[in-house]
Amino acid sequence: MYTKNELSKTRQEFWTTFGQYMKPVPNADGTKINWKNYKTGVKHMYFRMKAERDFTSISIEVQHPDKEIRSLLFDQMVTFKRIFQQEVEEEWIWAPDAENEWGEFSSKVEKTLPGVSVMNRDDWPKIISFLKPRIIAIDAFWSNMKYGFEGLT
16 A cells, blocks of 8 residues: 555655656647646636546546536537547447536546556556547647637636
8 A cells, every 4th residue: 555645745745747748749720738737717617637546537528516507518528529529530438427426517528448557657658658648639629619618608
């Protein structure tokens, strides 16, 4: 088992490494971007990347506190599902009502890679290889489709 401090320190080291690896990669519009802290420009919509002890994942999450607005934003994602799938070139899980560990609800589109651990540095290349093409694909999708979400919140 790892202490909370060990886990936190290793995660921080991983995300620093990931950030350095992604730093030279421009976004779909050709500009510099902070990939880990991607700003969607739409309130309550986030691109999330997780590296945990037993999996890594990437998602687009809608965390609006108003269920109706959250549903509206998720429905808009569903409207663009075919375009999204063309960008990511694979199936993702579409969850209109996902509950997190704090009992809060969100809607999300997610892809998970099980069986890897951020605590195992030998897994870092696998984790980065999983996250990199997917965050780039999400960015390409967002570059073209962001306008469809603006003004809905």
